[in-house]
Amino acid sequence: MRVLVVEDDEMIREGIVEYLSEFGYSVVEASDGEAAINQFDESTHLVILDIQIPFKNGLEVLKEIREKSNLPVLILTAFSDETYKIDAFTNLADGYIEKPFSLSLLKVRVDALIQKYYGTHDYFEYRGAEVDFKRYTARLNGKLVDMNPKELEILKFLIENEGYALTREQILNHVWKGTDDVPYDRVIDVYIKELRKKLQLNCITTIRNVGYRLERR
Secondary structure (H helix, E strand, O other): OEEEEEOOOHHHHHHHHHHHHHOOOEEEEEOOHHHHHHHOOOOOOEEEEEOOOOOOOHHHHHHHHHHHOOOOEEEEEOOOOHHHHHHHHHOOOOEEEEOOOOHHHHHHHHHHHHHHHHOOOOEEEEOOEEEEOOOOEEEEOOEEOOOOHHHHHHHHHHHHOOOOOEEHHHHHHHHOOOOOOOOOOOHHHHHHHHHHHHHOOOOEEEEOOOEEEEOOO
C-alpha cells in the first residue's frame, strides 16, 4: 500500500518512512504542503499529515485532498488545542496522533485504517503487480496498466478463493451473474491469458480438465 508522509521535521519524517517501509508499505515523503499536493495522486492509499508545515498548512492540504478523494488521512499534531482537532475532523480527517508518539502506535493506526478502507480482498499485491479493486486500477512495477473490468472481477474471485480450483462455469456464474449475455465458457481462458500477460501473474495456474487456481508462491 502506498503511504504519503507529510512532515517538515526531517528526523520524524525519515523515522516514519523507514519504519513503515520495514513492514512492506511503499512510502513517499513530502516536507511541505505544496510538495504534498504534488506527490498526491490516485495511487496513494493513505496520507499521514502534519498540521504545522510550510507553504500550505496541513488543514489546507487536507481540504484539497478531500476535493479529489475520500482516502484515509491521519493527522499528526503537536497541538493540544481542541480547535485544531475540530478543524481536522470538520475537514474529514480519519484520526489524529499527538506528538510525541511511538512508531509502533502509528503503525497500529495505519494498519487499522488500511484494513477499514481496503479490507482483505480490496487490494492485491504480488511481486510487481498491484491491484486496487475499489478504484479498478492496476499497476505493474509502478506503471498503470489498462485493464478490462471483467479481468479484474475474475482476478478478485480467484483471490477470494485462493488455493482452491475454480471451474470455468463457477467463474462465469459469479462474474456474469444476473446478466443475459453470459459468454461461452472458453472466454475465461482469454481473460486469464490477459491477466497473466498484463500483470505477469504466474500465481494463476491451470488445473487440467477443471479450471484455474490462484496461489501466491
